[in-house]
Amino acid sequence: MKDSLVKKILDARIYDLVIETPLTKAVGLSTRFSRPIYLKREDLQPVHSFKLRGAYNKLLQLPAEVLAKGVIAASAGNHAQGLAMAATHMGIAATIVMPQTTPQIKIDGVRTRGANVVLHGDSFDQAAGHAKELSERQGLFYVHPFDDLDVIAGQGTAAVEILKQMPAQVEAIFLPVGGGGLAAGCANWIKFLRPEIKVIAVEPEDAACLRYALEQGAPATLDKVGLFADGVAVARIGEVTFELLKDTVDEVITCTTDEICAAIKDIFDDTRSIAEPAGALSLAGLKKYAEHANTSEGALIAIESGANTNFDRLRYISERTEIGEQREAVFAVTIPEQPGSFAAFCENLGKRAVTEFNYRYNRADQAVVFVGVQVRAGGDDRAQLNSHLVNCSYPVVDLTDNELAKVHTRYMVGGVSQLPNERVFRTRFPERPGALKDFLSALGGEWSITLFHYRNHGAAYGRVLFGLAIDETEVDTLTAKLAQVGFSIEDETANPAFQLFMS
Structure with a gap:
């Protein structure tokens, strides 16, 4: 199959419609990592993707x-x-x-x-x-989107161009993986012509179907798939693509949503183009590799695979970028409820820039504030800040990696509930007309709704935080009822982001 694929790539006659996209040096990233970094600009195709x-x-x-x-x-x-x-x-x-x-x-x-x-x-x-x-x-x-040799061969022409355009010495090429068509075509061409170059597949943490297949020894279906990077939101790697990838990929790197958002910003800073999440995925993986690599043998190349994203999503991407770059820490900090406490707290922060500060009175002796603070990317500046605040006698909970805090709590600081039997859950549903109504209908009138927060991020799925006056013994009934109509839930009642600010 591999020999057949190489021949098909060589025989592809697509350039009366497809353009040969440039390999652009990312000057800012190259400076930051002290090594040459390049982007293969597939966002410049007539359809803005490979x-x-x-x-x-x-x-x-x-x-x-x-x-x-x-x-x-x-x-x-x-x-x-x-x-x-x-x-x-x-x-x-x-x-x-x-x-x-x-x-x-x-x-x-x-x-x-x-x-x-x-x-x-x-x-x-x-x-x-x-x-x-x-x-x-x-x-x-x-026409299958990825699991077809002719489709894979067409995608593989991107690697033909890279090896023709590339600088003399290349250490690794980073390929985004959804169904695996682009990665399979490019990986096999690279290994055929330049086997010494590392081929590194990059997947979202919540849609890592190639990594899962490699662990299982065969294509297998993920139970759940995250949809932020919708272009690579695939639950099962292709049968053909897996056969072509299992022996040609040197490593699989997975990235978080925040890391992908940070890579979108990096691409904008260096090229003034706005990649879609899947389009920036390979660069997110490249950055993780560069941060921990023990060598600097040559250039690193990432394929910027696409730029088709809704403008609405940019606000969400912007919100998550600072955390993805490890330039923002989010804390819940307890301070005395007395005049001068805010000023004293800010004094203890020193000259650090505060990115967010949320507070509402609810206890007579203590105040819990939701605070975002700029920190230095990389290293342990966030941990040092945490320790500094603790040494200043402030109780601190680090919420930087807490999804509930980042998606919901930071927009809801403003009141608490005294209900003894309140439980809080997270879910998501498809962004389509009537979806919210369907969810509320499925919930029914069996329990009183005590809290509801929904945000449309411009993504395929909306995220909801909702509270119910419900006994713990009834949670299984609720879960089963919603599962019948396709909604899964996560119980967030014990999450510190909820306990500190809303309970």
Whole structure:
């Protein structure tokens, strides 16, 4: 299969539509890490992602009688836009089935490129199932987004360009992984031509399907998949892509949402372009590698794989960037409830910049404040600040890595409940019309709602924090009731972010 793939990559004739994207030196990052760092700018493709390569290459391999009937695909956006543009270029009818949760910018991008859009379901799996039904019913050829050798070969042309454009010495190339098409094509070309170069796959921590497959020895399905980096939010690595990746990837690095947000900012700082979360994923992995690498043998290269993101998401990305860069610490600090306490606390912070300060009176003797403080990236400045505050006799709880605190609590400091049987839960639901109503209907009128906080981050899924007047013995009943309609919950009653500020 690998020899066949190399030949297919060599035979790809896609450059009447695809452009050869530049390999751009990231000057700021190179200075910060004291080594050359480069970005392969796939965001500059006509559809602002690498997906055009594979989609177009696949269509070029299909016989005329198949193309005459039309093609169909399921996609959350980038594959859809690539296939739509390629089909229009070739005069072929294309239908794209997209989840109802797809960002509007991607839906509009597909429609303006000439494809028929069908919105179905809340997830890629539901959309894919419907696309396959339509394929069989209408005789349309189904173009898989990643698990197809011709698609993989098209994506692999990005690596052909990298090895032609690259500086003389390269230590590692970082490849984002969702279904694995881009990584499989590029990894096999790199190892075929330059086996000494490290190939490092990068995945989100909450969607690491390649790492899971390598642990299991075969493709396996993740129980849950995070959707922030929607372009790589895949629960199961492809069968074909896994066979091509299992022996060609040297390492798998996983990254948090905050680390991805920080990488988006880094790309903006160096290129003035705004990558989508999946587009910045490989750079997030590169940075983790560079921070801990014992060598500096050559350049590091990351593929900036796409730039299709809703403008609405930028506020969420901006909020998370400082923590992702380890430049902000978030603490709950207890101070005396007396005049002059705030001034004394700020004095003990020294000249550090305060990024956030939330407080509301609720106890006569003590005040708990929610405070964000700038710290130096890397090293142990955050830990030193924590220790300094403790030495100044302040009780401190570090909430920097607490998801509840970052997503909900920081916007809700302002009152507490005295209900003895209140419990608090977190859930998420697809961002589509009627989703919130469906959730509340599923919840029913069996329990009184004591707290509710919902934020739309411009992502595929909205996040909800809700409180109920419910006995502990009834929690299993609630969990089962919501599970029947597709909602899972996490009990956050014991979370210090809740206990300190809202209970």
